[in-house]
Amino acid sequence: MTVTVATLGFPRIGPRRELKTALERYWSGQSDQKALLAAAADLRATTWARQAALGADHVPSNDFSLYDQVLDTSVMVGAIPALYGWRGGPVSLDTYFAMARGDQGVTLAPCGHDHGPKTGVPAQEMTKWFDTNYHYLAPEVSRGQVFALSSTKPVDEFLEAKARGFHTRPVLLGPVTFLKLAKTKDADFAPISLLSALLPVYAEILKALAAAGADWVQIDEPCLALDLTDFERGELRRAYGALTHVAPGLRLMLANYFGGYGENLATAVNLPVDGVHLDLVRAPQDLERALSASRESLVLSLGVIDGRNIWRADLPVLLDRLEPVVARRGADRIVLAPSCSLLHAPIDLTLETAIDPEVRQWLAFAVQKIEELAVLAKALNTGRAAVAAELAASAEAAKARRVSAKIHDPAVAARLAVVTEGMARRSAAFDRRRAQQLRLPAFPTTTIGSFPQTEAVRKARSAHGKGELIDAAYESFLREETERAIRWQEEVGLDVLVHGEFERNDMVQYFGEQLSGFVFTKHAWVQSYGSRCVRPPILFGDVSRPKAMTVEWWRYAQSLTDRPVKGMLTGPVTILNWSFVRDDIPRSLACRQIALAIRDEVVDLEKAGARIIQIDEAALREGLPLRRADWDAYLAWAVECFRLTASGVADATQIHTHMCYSEFNDIIAAIGAMDADVISIETARSKMELLDAFADYAYPAEIGPGVYDIHSPRVPSVDEMTQLLIAAQARLSSGQLWVNPDCGLKTRKWPETKAAVANMVETARRAREALV
Ligand code: GLN
Ligand code: ZN
Numbered sequence: 001m002t003v004t005v006a007t008l009g010f011p012r013i014g015p016r017r018e019l020k021t022a023l024e025r026y027w028s029g030q031s032d033q034k035a036l037l038a039a040a041a042d043l044r045a046t047t048w049a050r051q052a053a054l055g056a057d058h059v060p061s062n063d064f065s066l067y068d069q070v071l072d073t074s075v076m077v078g079a080i081p082a083l084y085g086w087r088g089g090p091v092s093l094d095t096y097f098a099m100a101r102g103d104q105g106v107t108l109a110p111c112g113h114d115h116g117p118k119t120g121v122p123a124q125e126m127t128k129w130f131d132t133n134y135h136y137l138a139p140e141v142s143r144g145q146v147f148a149l150s151s152t153k154p155v156d157e158f159l160e161a162k163a164r165g166f167h168t169r170p171v172l173l174g175p176v177t178f179l180k181l182a183k184t185k186d187a188d189f190a191p192i193s194l195l196s197a198l199l200p201v202y203a204e205i206l207k208a209l210a211a212a213g214a215d216w217v218q219i220d221e222p223c224l225a226l227d228l229t230d231f232e233r234g235e236l237r238r239a240y241g242a243l244t245h246v247a248p249g250l251r252l253m254l255a256n257y258f259g260g261y262g263e264n265l266a267t268a269v270n271l272p273v274d275g276v277h278l279d280l281v282r283a284p285q286d287l288e289r290a291l292s293a294s295r296e297s298l299v300l301s302l303g304v305i306d307g308r309n310i311w312r313a314d315l316p317v318l319l320d321r322l323e324p325v326v327a328r329r330g331a332d333r334i335v336l337a338p339s340c341s342l343l344h345a346p347i348d349l350t351l352e353t354a355i356d357p358e359v360r361q362w363l364a365f366a367v368q369k370i371e372e373l374a375v376l377a378k379a380l381n382t383g384r385a386a387v388a389a390e391l392a393a394s395a396e397a398a399k400a401r402r403v404s405a406k407i408h409d410p411a412v413a414a415r416l417a418v419v420t421e422g423m424a425r426r427s428a429a430f431d432r433r434r435a436q437q438l439r440l441p442a443f444p445t446t447t448i449g450s451f452p453q454t455e456a457v458r459k460a461r462s463a464h465g466k467g468e469l470i471d472a473a474y475e476s477f478l479r480e481e482t483e484r485a486i487r488w489q490e491e492v493g494l495d496v497l498v499h500g501e502f503e504r505n506d507m508v509q510y511f512g513e514q515l516s517g518f519v520f521t522k523h524a525w526v527q528s529y530g531s532r533c534v535r536p537p538i539l540f541g542d543v544s545r546p547k548a549m550t551v552e553w554w555r556y557a558q559s560l561t562d563r564p565v566k567g568m569l570t571g572p573v574t575i576l577n578w579s580f581v582r583d584d585i586p587r588s589l590a591c592r593q594i595a596l597a598i599r600d601e602v603v604d605l606e607k608a609g610a611r612i613i614q615i616d617e618a619a620l621r622e623g624l625p626l627r628r629a630d631w632d633a634y635l636a637w638a639v640e641c642f643r644l645t646a647s648g649v650a651d652a653t654q655i656h657t658h659m660c661y662s663e664f665n666d667i668i669a670a671i672g673a674m675d676a677d678v679i680s681i682e683t684a685r686s687k688m689e690l691l692d693a694f695a696d697y698a699y700p701a702e703i704g705p706g707v708y709d710i711h712s713p714r715v716p717s718v719d720e721m722t723q724l725l726i727a728a729q730a731r732l733s734s735g736q737l738w739v740n741p742d743c744g745l746k747t748r749k750w751p752e753t754k755a756a757v758a759n760m761v762e763t764a765r766r767a768r769e770a771l772v
Pocket of ligand 2: 448
């Protein structure tokens with residue numbers, strides 16, 4: 001009878017991003033399917049072994065994915081839209097990746113069940129996973145959707161682990177969350193109405209898992225962290241009523257994370273499941289609530305270690321909380337876990353040998369978090385004395401962090417103290433500002449900032465990082481890239497140019513590295529989508545800007561051309577949301593500190609002569625709390641921070657902002673309140689649907705709705721972009737519209753970028769012609 005340890009899920013990308021390498025080699029034709037699948041199997045094997053060795057009792061399987069676990073679920077249940085050409089039977093890797101990334105589709109499979117993707121299919125819609133920076137592919141379902149078990153991946157991976165000696169706890173995305181995340185093109189149709197059709201597929205997979213020897217299955221229903229309707233809560237009861245007893249001896253652990261259960265708690269703990277997971281980092285209050293509201297036999301999985309952040313825990317403090325719970329509930333009914341899957345944490349702190357040692361001792365990555373859980377479990381099972389040294393070290397590190405002089409900068413506090421409300425207001429309203437800003441043709445064309453980060457760019461950066469390329473050589477390489485980009489933009493006929501961001505490794509990291517208060521890592525990658533990973537900076541202390549960060553690059557680019565070059569910055573809310581943020585002050589305060597630092601940069605760009613400055617807030621919406629009751633407070637400080645950043649300039653300076661992967665309906669008033677002169681947004685995949693929010697709100701300023709989906713190598717035709725622009729004109733006045741891609745082009749290659757941007761410029765030219 002002991003407390004056990006679960007991990008809920010582990011990063012799949014690999015400590016050295018082995019999965020990224022394997023995927024990209026496969027996609028570029030440098031390796032074949034066999035090599036890709038072998039690399040994936042290797043990663044799974046090491047990951048299982050590692051978690052078991054670290055002390056995890058419930059090692060997950062099926063948390064691995066070649067691209068995305070939601071896509072895997074769509075494939076598992078056969079929710080594959082007709083355009084991918086699938087006719088039942090096993091789903092080929094080509095179809096899978098076509099759903100993930102779109103496909104130019106030159107090859108059609110000779111025959112068999114899966115006819116492979118049709119030519120030129122777009123990818124499925126990608127969107128953010130709850131409030132994380134992980135992106136999933138939205139399931140697409142239609143009225144009368146037929147589901148059928150179309151992949152046995154969960155069983156295959158369970159058996160694969162078993163063959164290697166690991167008894168795993170398979171992870172499934174639950175049916176209610178799956179349907180809640182699903183999109184449909186059908187009017188008056190709610191995907192949740194498909195629950196009855198979907199449940200038999202889940203029953204089938206659960207039976208198959210039981211037959212393969214699984215005893216526990218983890219079913220993730222993070223929709224429980226959202227505001228649910230009574231109907232949806234009823235559907236959860238119906239789903240688990242149907243799924244709980246499909247296979248004798250099979251036990252279900254229902255996992256919710258990224259927040260508390262709120263009003264859904266009674267529903268969750270009364271479902272006929274065998275265990276319920278609680279995110280006690282985001283919702284510590286759920287512990288007492290769950291203990292008192294649930295039956296004695298319900299296993300509680302206590303998410304006490306922060307799966308979303310990198311701070312080391314104070315283990316003795318946690319033990320003070322846990323010991324009475326174990327006494328009350330019984331050790332065998334307590335599982336210790338991270339608050340959510342470790343997918344969102346970097347893998348291993350021991351790889352970070354260069355990080356400031358003082359800061360380093362305050363950190364814990366996925367591996368260290370499992371170690372912390374193991375120490376807690378040991379203390380609970382055999383007494384604190386058994387792990388006295390570990391506990392003392394943990395408490396010491398927590399104390400060292402609290403009192404460190406590295407964290408508090410009196411100058412930052414002094415500056416914050418004299419911020420006035422007026423500093424967050426432009427002097428004139430939009431109409432009056434517009435009259436003073438640059439004159440541009442109708443449908444001005446521009447891009448969002450970055451151009452392809454080619455092999456050469458990455459090689460040069462990495463050589464420079466390793467000291468193999470001296471500063472001067474790296475500089476001149478970057479200057480050449482920038483000059484080429486400027487020349488090409490002039491040739492292709494863009495109206496507002498960008499320098500291309502060749503010097504930036506990542507839109508947040510680049511700034512984090514130049515601000516004080518941040519440390520950055522070498523290997524702390526976190527998956528963003530597919531093979532794309534980011535290395536979020538670690539915000540550990542008060543933030544300030546020692547010197548200008550982007551002005552020289554802007555000045556150089558502008559010196560090459562008579563056309564306007566946009567200054568290009570990342571906004572404070574995005575820097576905050578894409579960093580690992582300190583947990584010792586409120587997020588709003590950390591954000592204000594960043595806002596002041598970026599404001600200085602905006603002012604310096606203007607001084608250098610920039611007439612247009614873009615402040616990207618790609619992550620503003622994803623910081624939106626999951627529950628509506630918390631929205632207003634977040635939006636108020638987020639908008640205020642953006643305005644504080646943007647309002648240090650004259651009315652004649654045009655402020656752009658950019659957002660991607662956002663659903664705007666809910667936050668359109670806040671976007672209006674940001675008071676940017678121009679906003680560019682991601683709209684191509686949604687076919688301009690996202691613009692409805694702007695139209696309904698009567699958004700007063702200018703908008704660049706993306707006419708080109710940049711997350712796929714596919715080159716959209718002029719006709720296709722024209723259709724989108726027409727759809728935009730149906731919603732907004734032509735005088736408001738800019739023409740641009742959905743987002744930056746850094747993940748693309750030059751040939752497709754050039755072709756697509758040329759088509760985009762031609763689209764704008766035709767639209768101008770049609771105006772007169
Ligand atoms: N300026 C950034 C770029 O083009 C914006 C990226 C983003 O919004 N994610 O890369
Ligand atoms: Zn973007």
